[in-house]
Amino acid sequence: MTAAEPTGRVLVVDDDLTVSDVVRRYLERAGHQVALAATGEDALRWIAENEPDLVVLDLMLPGIDGLEVCGRLRERGAVPVVMLTALGEEENRIAGLQLGADDYVTKPFSPRELVLRVNSVLRRAKAPAPPSARRLADGDLRLDASARKATLGGAELSLTGREFDLLExxxxxxxxxxTRTQLLERVWGWDFGDQSTVTVHVRRLREKIELVPAKPARICTVWGVGYRYDRSV
Structure with missing residues (x-):
């Protein structure tokens, strides 16, 4: 890890003790402080008493599953979430993204890849705005890049880190x-990945900024290409 990489307090939630121990060791080697939880209940109790910078969350947990944990995290705020999903759990992965997860890694995974994904999410979450960061406005939709804040009609929007980055x-x-590939590269910083990640995040943004999400006026679909932002005024 380079000195430029961000570090933070990471909660790893996985009932497979072997997996969580390996993840812990790799994250600690990368400079992160790591706490472990084996159940959704344990994770929620720990989060209620602490302020993690990021949560690595297995979706298949006993008791309260990872999807419910992710949903409750989103009710609390925009703490970044990196999901762990099995290779065949596409529906759960998409459901997690719809709940606001920032990224995912499929099992079996390379611990090094997970560290890279964690660093990427933290880098964007902690990055200071450049001096030239602008305030963007489109009618009643306003975005302040330096404050990482967006409002619609004067009301602050509840956006995850990735949603804010995509909207900005x-x-x-x-x-x-x-194209979705271009957005993965420019917003997520990925040179590979599941393009449904972009689709899900666009859908979530439309639900938050469009008057009629099914007939978007701002984030428009360009058939055969991807997406285009059209100013309302």
């Missing part, structure tokens, strides 16, 4: 069409 990028490039 699209608003900064009105009228330009981008």
């Amino acid at each position: 990028f699209l608003m900064s490039h009105p009228g330009e069409a981008f």
